[in-house]
Structure formats: C-alpha cells, structure tokens
Amino acid sequence: MKILLSGTASDSHTWNLVYLRLFLEELGCEVVGLGPCVDAELLADACRRHAPDVVVLSSVNGHGYRDGLAAVRRLRAEPALAALPVVLGGKLGVAGHRQDDDVAQLLGAGCDAVLGDDLAALRGFLAARARTEVPA
Numbered sequence: 341m342k343i344l345l346s347g348t349a350s351d352s353h354t355w356n357l358v359y360l361r362l363f364l365e366e367l368g369c370e371v372v373g374l375g376p377c378v379d380a381e382l383l384a385d386a387c388r389r390h391a392p393d394v395v396v397l398s399s400v401n402g403h404g405y406r407d408g409l410a411a412v413r414r415l416r417a418e419p420a421l422a423a424l425p426v427v428l429g430g431k432l433g434v435a436g437h438r439q440d441d442d443v444a445q446l447l448g449a450g451c452d453a454v455l456g457d458d459l460a461a462l463r464g465f466l467a468a469r470a471r472t473e474v475p476a
C-alpha cells in the first residue's frame with residue numbers, strides 16, 4: 341500500500357513525520373514523505389503525481405484542525421482526488437483533548453478518520469483499507 345505522508349501547512353515539526361514513516365514502513369507500506377509545512381495546493385499536486393492509496397496527515401503544533409480542514413477541502417474540491425482516503429492525526433488542537441465539533445467538521449468535509457495520537461487506530465484503519473482493496 342502506498343502512503344503519502346505529510347505535515348500540515350503551518351506545522352514545522354519533523355520528528356512526528358520521521359516516527360510515522362518508520363511506523364508505516366514497519367507495517368509494510370511504501371511511504372512518500374512530503375515533510376513539514378505542506379500547503380493544500382502542494383498536497384494536491386503530490387497526490388496527483390504519486391497516486392497514493394491513502395494520505396496520512398500529521399499535525400502537532402496546535403493548528404491541526406484548521407490546517408487539516410483546508411487540506412481535505414482542497415483535495416475534495418478536485419474530482420480525481422474526491423475519493424482518496426485521508427487520515428488526520430497528531431496533537432490537533434491546543435485543548436489537550438479531542439474537540440468533537442472540529443472532528444465533526446473534518447469528517448463532514450471529507451476526512452475519512454481523525455485519530456489524534458492513536459497509532460493503533462491508524463494501523464486498524466490501514467488494515468481495513470487493505471482488506472477492501474481490489475486486487476489488480
């Protein structure tokens with residue numbers, strides 16, 4: 341399974357991305373990493389170029405809900421990317437806990453899962469996707 345792994349537009353943290361790359365590679369995924377501070381336009385370009393099976397967005401600086409919303413809206417605005425699975429996780433806000441209204445907005449905008457720090461949930465999401473993939 342090919343994963344496009346990306347930080348969000350305002351977020352300069354990088355060790356989260358290093359960790360996630362290793363985690364995903366250990367699960368057997370092929371990972372294309374875009375690094376930190378990726379705006380929605382660059383993310384859309386990269387999705388077109390790399391044609392991933394899943395996009396994993398990571399944000400820890402506290403602006404994850406806002407940045408994530410801009411990213412998923414941009415992807416869903418483009419017919420070719422409208423059905424591409426998108427997962428967002430990390431320390432998404434500054435409240436220190438899951439903010440249900442923001443999660444609901446993200447899901448409504450087309451995010452397939454909003455996972456916070458939960459790596460087990462990410463593993464579960466990817467396993468479920470792998471099971472539903474139609475063999476070529």
Ligand code: B12
Nearest residue numbers: 351352353354355356359398400401402429430431434462
């Ligand atoms: C190192 C660090 C920095 C370094 C980053 C260096 C680098 N090259 O990355 C520097 C000094 C640059 C920095 C800057 C800032 N930081 Co900083 N930083 C940290 C710190 C101390 C450690 C982060 C880290 O590397 N952790 C190690 C990695 C491996 O773990 P992680 O990031 O926690 O990611 C894990 C999970 O979040 C999860 N995860 C992450 N993404 C995803 C995605 C999915 C799908 C899933 C399932 C899970 C998942 O998995 C990862 C592994 O377990 C944390 C505090 C802390 N102790 O966590 C603050 C912290 C992240 N920073 C914070 C802040 C506020 C900032 C600044 C805004 C500070 C400022 N006022 O300038 C800036 C951000 C600037 C920007 N534009 O983004 C806050 C964020 C607040 C929040 N979210 O509530 C934190 C939490 C500190 C705090 N308690 O206030 N920071």
